[in-house]
Every structure is written in C-alpha cells, then in structure tokens.
Amino acid sequence: MDFVKEFAIFLQESAAIKFGDFKLSSGKESAYYVDLRIIPSFPHQFRKMIKHLQNAISENIGLDNFDCIASVPTSGLVIASALAIETIKPLVYIRQKPKDYGTGSLIEGKIKEGSRILLVDDVGTTGQSLIKAIKALKDAKMVVTDAFVIINRLEGAKEVLASEGVRLHEVTNVMKISDMLHSEKLLDEQTLERIKKQMNSV
Numbered sequence: 001m002d003f004v005k006e007f008a009i010f011l012q013e014s015a016a017i018k019f020g021d022f023k024l025s026s027g028k029e030s031a032y033y034v035d036l037r038i039i040p041s042f043p044h045q046f047r048k049m050i051k052h053l054q055n056a057i058s059e060n061i062g063l064d065n066f067d068c069i070a071s072v073p074t075s076g077l078v079i080a081s082a083l084a085i086e087t088i089k090p091l092v093y094i095r096q097k098p099k100d101y102g103t104g105s106l107i108e109g110k111i112k113e114g115s116r117i118l119l120v121d122d123v124g125t126t127g128q129s130l131i132k133a134i135k136a137l138k139d140a141k142m143v144v145t146d147a148f149v150i151i152n153r154l155e156g157a158k159e160v161l162a163s164e165g166v167r168l169h170e171v172t173n174v175m176k177i178s179d180m181l182h183s184e185k186l187l188d189e190q191t192l193e194r195i196k197k198q199m200n201s202v
Helices: 003-013 036-041 043-060 075-087 128-139 157-162 174-183 189-200
Strands: 017-023 029-034 068-071 091-094 116-124 143-152 167-173
Touching (some): 003 167, 029 174, 029 189, 036 043, 043 143, 043 167, 068 075, 075 116, 091 128, 128 157, 167 174
Parallel strands (some): 068 091, 068 116, 116 143, 143 167
C-alpha cells in the first residue's frame, strides 16, 4: 500500500480528518477539518509520516541545503522536533507574538545571522501563520527559501508564500486524500464535490 493511501485511511480511522460542517480559526466555513495533533499518539504512523517528510525534503531541496529547521507552534513544533532529531539539525520556533517578559523575543532558540532556514508546519491553508514566521526570520537576517507542510489544503498558501519568495512543498494535499478515500468508498460523492467546490472558491 502506498503512503498516501495508507495515510488517508489512517487519518479517517483516527478522526484526524473529519467531514461535515466546520468553522476554521480564520472564520471560514469548511467541508472538512484536519487535526494532525492526534498523530503523535500513534507512534508508528507518526514515525512513518516524519520519514516521508524527510524523504520529500531530501528529494525536493536536499538535506545539505539548509542549516536549521524552524517551526510555528504548536502542532507544527511536534513535527519539526521529530524531524530535527532524524536529520540532526538545529531547531528554533517562532512565537505568534513576542513574550511580554524576559527578552521579549519572537524566535526561541540559538541561531546565527545568515543561516538558511527550512520552515515546517503541519497544515498549509491560507499561509498567514507561515508568512508571519517568514517575516520574523527575515527581520532576524535569516535566509528562508523553502517551507514544508504535511498537508496542503490548497487554499492559497502556495501563492501567498511565493509572494515572499518562498516555495511551499507538501507531503500530500487534501484533494489526493479525498480522492483516495472516495476510491476506497470511504467518502461519498456529495462530500467530494463539496471539497472540490471549496478549493475552487479560493
């Protein structure tokens, strides 16, 4: 069984993907909800997902073409931490807002000016949280050219990041997952059409 098929079935069985009517943090309505924070509770599937992320990075940009991994808390941080251990790369993370005590830093961790940063998150939707992280890293004089997500929701993140000169890569996307579940008779035609319509309304 190929990874996307196995991953899609696992996502539905573990309720990491749900279909119905959902309101996202952006306020948008959605025909589905993805919550990858569940995955680390399944260590074998989690490790397999990290390995596929590592392979995607290796194939797309090469493991020697970045100095450090950066993540957006919170769900992306668990993925980035596991990836940092597998690739033996330093890890930093970017807060959503500066802490109001201590140094007041946006970036947590030790990092040299001019470092080449690989940005990692769990899901790409509009790309707004990734853009904030990219701007914080660039303000700190870091070089950011590539970002990776496990699932791309295909709702504009790729285009938004491209406007900052950053390429967005994915392990898979919501259309591949939905098509796979539909072909396995685990997702009905009506829901599949709703998801397609959601993609096209972006």
